[in-house]
Amino acid sequence: MRRNLMEILCCPVCKGDLELRVIEETEAEIMEGGLLCGHCGVEYGIHDGIPDLLPKT
Amino acid sequence: MQVYQPREDTRLLLTAALSDVRSGERVLEVGTGSGIIAAELAKTAHVVATDINPHAVAAARSLGVEVIRTDLFAGICGSFDLVIFNPPYLPTEARERIDDWLEYALDGGRSGRDVIECFARDVGRVLMPFGRVLFLISSLTGLYEVQQVFSDLGFTCFVVAKESLEGEVLYVLRVMRHLCPMRQPGA
Numbered sequence: 001m002r003r004n005l006m007e008i009l010c011c012p013v014c015k016g017d018l019e020l021r022v023i024e025e026t027e028a029e030i031m032e033g034g035l036l037c038g039h040c041g042v043e044y045g046i047h048d049g050i051p052d053l054l055p056k057t
Numbered sequence: 058m059q060v061y062q063p064r065e066d067t068r069l070l071l072t073a074a075l076s077d078v079r080s081g082e083r084v085l086e087v088g089t090g091s092g093i094i095a096a097e098l099a100k101t102a103h104v105v106a107t108d109i110n111p112h113a114v115a116a117a118r119s120l121g122v123e124v125i126r127t128d129l130f131a132g133i134c135g136s137f138d139l140v141i142f143n144p145p146y147l148p149t150e151a152r153e154r155i156d157d158w159l160e161y162a163l164d165g166g167r168s169g170r171d172v173i174e175c176f177a178r179d180v181g182r183v184l185m186p187f188g189r190v191l192f193l194i195s196s197l198t199g200l201y202e203v204q205q206v207f208s209d210l211g212f213t214c215f216v217v218a219k220e221s222l223e224g225e226v227l228y229v230l231r232v233m234r235h236l237c238p239m240r241q242p243g244a
Contacts, residue, residue: 001123001125002123005105005123005125007135008105008133008134008135009125009132009133009134010132010133010134011132012127012128012131012132013131015134044132048115048118049118050114050115050118050124050125050126051125051126051132052126052127053125053126053127053131053132054109054126054127054128055128055131
């Protein structure tokens with residue numbers, strides 16, 4: 001995912017802002033990382049360049 | 058095969074979307090599947106796509122689509138000029154369920170409208186004030202009933218394309234906010 005995608009991503013549960021954590025990044029995009037919702041205390045993954053915003057139940 | 062492959066419905070929705078989209082617009086495709094519509098629209102617009110199916114998001118990404126794995130637009134908070142959706146629209150009984158990802162792309166619940174109703178209730182959250190929605194249903198889904206779902210929520214809803222297949226008719230519906238609701242005089 002490109003960094004500017006952050007503007008339109010939110011927590012799928014509370015709709016709050018997400019905090020980006022980068023593990024692996026190329027010139028164009030983030031390949032591996034995490035998206036933390038501070039309000040819910042949940043981290044969603046970014047794998048193979050795709051953010052996974054399915055609720056963790 | 059775990060991803061819904063492009064068929065008549067895909068082509069009908071793609072044609073309608075290409076004639077509706079304007080250069081540089083912000084477009085969200087919900088439930089992108091193979092990603093073919095999103096990839097085509099990305100030639101003229103800024104397109105983001107979602108799908109709940111892990112195989113579909115991988116397929117869409119392989120076409121160069123900026124894709125997010127989420128349920129409808131649960132993890133999306135932006136406002137879009139155009140939202141595109143080819144939903145699961147076939148009426149499906151519980152005993153018919155086989156519970157795999159491909160079926161997830163087809164199963165609209167008993168009425169065929171379960172997913173469309175969820176979509177309709179929340180789509181305003183990701184739609185610009187003058188934003189449009191283009192989505193596809195079948196005569197099996199119930200054209201009148203689907204239009205009623207949207208009009209009850211304050212949207213207008215028109216058929217902009219149709220195609221007859223064996224045993225059903227496909228419709229592309231264009232939905233916008235009802236900007237001039239009927240008011241009582243003096244209200």
